[in-house]
Amino acid sequence: MAEFELERGADARKVPLRLLFVQADERPAVEEEDAQVVMSFPHLVLRELIAFLALLLFLVAISLLFDAPLEELANPDRTPNPAKAPWYFLGLQELLHYYPPVVAGVLLPGLIVGCLMIIPYFVVNLERAPLWASGRVTKVIAILLGSVGLVAVLACSGAHPLWPAIVPTILIALLMVLPGLLGTGTRTLAWIGSRSLPFWIFTWFLAVGLALTVVGIFFRGPGWTLTLPWRDGIYY
Amino acid sequence: MLVDDLRMELTPEELSRRKLLGLVGSGCLAVFLAGSGAAIGQFMWPNVLFEEPSKVPLLRPEDVASGALTTFARHKVFLARAPGGFFAFTSVCTHLGCVTNYDQALGKILCPCHGSQFDLSGRVLGGPAPRPLPRLELTLEKGVLVADTRKFVEPDWVFKV
Amino acid sequence: MFGTLLNRLIENRVFRSIVRHGFPDSNRNRSLASFTNFFLHLQPVKVRLKAIEFTRTFYLGGLSLACLLILSITGVLLMFYYHPSVPRAYDDMKDLEFVVSQGVFLRNMHRWAAHLMVLLVSLHMIRVFYAGAYRPPREFNWVIGVVLLLFTVLLSYTGYLLPWDQLAYWAVTVGTNMARAVPAIGEEMRFLMLGGHTVNENALIRFYVLHCVALPAALFLGIAIHLWRVRKDGGVYVEPGEGGEVRG
Secondary structure (H helix, E strand, O other): OOOOOOOOOOOOOOOOOOOOOOOOOHHHHOOOOOOEEEEEHHHHHHHHHHHHHHHHHHHHHHHHHHOOOOOOOOOOOOOOOOOOOOHHHHHHHHHHOOOOOHHHHHHHHHHHHHHHHHHOOOHHHHHHOEEOOOOOOOOOHHHHHHHHHHHHHHOOOOOOOOHHHHHHHHHHHHHHHHHHHHHHHHHHHHHOOEEEEEHHHHHHHHHHHHHHHHHHHHEEEEOOOEEEHHOEEEOO | OOHHHHHHHHHHHHHHHHHHHHHHHHHHHHOOOOOOOOHHHHOOOOOOOOOOOOOOEOOHHOOOOOOOOOOEEEOEEEEEEEEEEEEEEOEEOOOOOOEEEEEEOOEEEEEEOOOEOOOOOOOEEEEOOOOOOEEEEEEEEOOOEEEEEEEEEEOOEEOOO | HHHHHHHHHHHHHHHHOOOOOOOOOHHHHHHHHHHHHHOOOOOOOOHHHHHOOHHHHHHHHHHHHHHHHHHHHHHHHHHOOOOOOOHHHHHHHHHHHHHHOHHHHHHHHHHHHHHHHHHHHHHHHHHHHOOOOOOOOOOOHHHHHHHHHHHHHHHHHHHHHOOOOOHHHHHHHHHHHHHOOOOOOOOHHHHHHHOOOOOOHHHHHHHHHHHHHHHHHHHHHHHHHHHHHHHHOOOOOOOOOOOOOOOO
């Protein structure tokens, strides 16, 4: 709770009587009274205008240089090979290669959206305590066991081993336990060590999503077979 | 000056009358909302569709090639000759509805979207397809084999002529 | 000379009835500029200097909104030449390319801005997570943000069908078949989305209406609530322990 002084005086215009009760769910704006402020007009408005114009300029340049794709008229009788969704769905389409549509198309997206929505209601997310603050040995064992289990699930549950998820899982598990094994001697290690559990979970989620999307965009060709973009080009 | 309804003195009769009226009012509102929702839902379901008819004429029985599939791209149907009869099955992949292609050189049916493979009777050989390509009911009308693209039959069903 | 002309323009009853404050050369008039202007009233009169540093937010939320504005303008313009019917929709794409002045440019702009908006909104969400800005009292605003991301993706997806080319047709076929996989109600859901059993003209007009009216309206309403709540919760989130001073 912020410290405050109760001022008293006879003249209410000079020394107003302040009776402020700062509640537990105080607004951040109340907390800092010494922060430097500027007038929104023009300081914020100008920045916004510059940002907007920069974006507009960028889009104009892109639109002049690159034409939006347009293929031939839709033909319900002939599926192009490969038939790819827009890029932001290619992670999901990549998942469809491993799991049946109920899992990859309904269960997992629903789970992702649900998890994203309830993030702010988890105690662990609100505290965000550094992972290596306590319980070093137990945590190393727990992380290693957990990630081995996760890798096993990812390797065996689908039609093929889910490499775009297995590789990020292993990398992130290694990064997580690094401060536990080596200590927090250097600055990088200290930074990694001071990350919280929700940080790692979210980073894992992002890494898996990114890996799946990148594989879907660049490394998939006709019949959803593996291709190399520098050899075969990018299919879309 | 605020007219404070929270401190208004009400007799028990007035109170119970207000409660009843409130209940009736919100009940009516709920019925109205539910009715509107149902009506909008009904509106969104078209009663008449201008789609292709489900019964599609294919070939005369004597014209069906043996040992290979005949593709009807427009109707999304494969037709094949079986010992003692014929069978037809859909070319729409059971995974996510892409139209599969018959690869004569490989002797397989391939789905271009997610790499499913089927043999020449529609059974899954590989890929993510969960079920074989379903067989369609065949009939003979005016000497022509006719498939019904909405009527599915057992996977070993053969139309004997 | 220029100064007096400007003064003449500003210092009269008509202009003052439109813009109610004087020239923003005093802090009072600057406050009034924020306070009395409809378009600026979402922002506070004063902002913390460190809250508007570029490196804090990279203006990702604001740039997403900028994308939406560009998309609205280009989208409305494109609507003047678009018929949501088969095969006219595709012909209109060709018309934009060959017979409409600036047609290709506007279509390019609309398409690339849509992709950029999905990217910017995603990056905005990632930035907000790592800043911890979803913590109380902002929990529900995070949830609204997730819904806005969904709306953005849905808008982009419904727009994807409108050119009625092979790319559009099959992307939507695959996408709507995913809905079919929902247990029990999947088939009905897909029928509702498409207005039929296959992706055809009914589906095109449904996607068109969703893309041009229903989803934009929902998105603008959601953004209004999102920004209003940001404002009520004290503007851009700044870690409570962070010092009040700005370097430089």
